[in-house]
Amino acid sequence: MGERVTPDWIAVDWGTTNLRAYAMQGATVLARAQSDDGMGKLSADGFEPALLALIGAWVEPDPVPVIACGMVGSRQGWVEAPYRTVPCTPLAETLTRAPTARPLDVRVVSGLSQANPADVMRGEETQVAGFLALNPGWDGVLCMPGTHTKWVHLSAGEVVSFQTFMSGELFALISTQSVLRHSLDSEGWDADAFADAVSNAMSRPEALAARLFGLRAGNLLQGTQTPVTRATLSGLLIGAELAAARPYWLGQNIAILGLGDQARAYKEALRPQGVEAMLVDTEKATLAGLTAAYRNTKALT
Structure with missing residues (x-):
């Protein structure tokens, strides 16, 4: 049996497919735990048991505060944490308390919304x-790649x-459920093809649908x-996204999560657009x- 972990509080990142928990002492991680009990597979009464199955040893015998973010606060989650409308600070002063059957103090971070668009x-x-x-005083644009x-x-x-932008989801759908799945039956990456596709899509985003089918034709006729x-599929989708997002990245400081x-x-x-972006560790930013x-919550209590 490992050494007992006694955290001050527990950080939880609860998405659609995964649940990640961190036993914390201040800002220091004492232990990590993860399961596939994401929001997408749980019913309303399944959240508390799923959390306790992961962190039970950290909250016995004395419960500690649990701060959670992600889809756990959605309408289909444990408790709906209301959206806050931008412009605003990323965090509210107060969090939404989740209903629990056991003496647990679980609070959920609110999401953000935008009216137009x-x-x-x-x-x-x-x-x-x-x-x-982690970067106090920083102004610019944060790019957060993912499914969306x-x-x-x-x-x-x-x-x-x-x-x-749904570029990540489009890549997954096209590569697994469209006619292009027959041309993407193995792994691999060609950096030059990616760069060419980004450039093409940025210069002619209106031709995206035609270029996509051209990938299948190239495989059939030319053995691509x-x-x-x-790499070309990824480059076309990201290039079209960059063309649409130009007002966000042009002339701005850019960081990529x-x-x-x-x-x-x-x-x-x-990079070919003259933008040198810095990469940011996702886990460090989340924690x-x-x-x-x-x-914030502790200061208010």
Whole structure:
């Protein structure tokens, strides 16, 4: 049996597919735990048992505060944490308390909304708060790649505006459920093909649908290999996104949330446009944001 962990509080990042928990002492991580009990597979009465199955050893015998962000606060989640309308600070002064059967103090961070154009975020606001805590005084645009990539304009510690693009979800759908799945039956990546596709999509975004089918035709008639096809598909989608998001990144300081392949792809796509973006560790930003939320709550009690 390992050494008993006795945290001051517990940070929880609860998304649609995964549940991640961190035993915290101040801003220091004492232990980590993860499960696949995401919001998407739980009923209303399943959240408390799923959380206790993961962190039970950390809250026995004495409960400690739990600060949670993500889809746990959605309408389909444990408790609906109301959206706050931008422009505003990424974190509210108060959090929404989740109903519990046991003596647990679980509080959920609110998401952000935008009226025009209509947009929402839930979970990313905590990462934004963490990024600003790690980079005080920073003004610019934070690019947050993912299934639904977000471009977030930050100024004077507030979220001014943001825009969401479904590029990541489109890549997943096209590569697994469209005719292109027959041309993407293996892994691989061609950096030159990616760069060419980004450039093409930025210069002619209106031709995107035709270029997509051209990937299948190229595979059939010219034997184009998967690394080229996969990189081209990604480049076309990201290039079209960059063309639409130009007002967000042109002439701005840019930071990209993530250190993995997707974040690096955005960084490489921006470089030919004269934009040198810095990469940000996602976990560090999330934990810094949850820590800020915990400190705000503690200061009010």
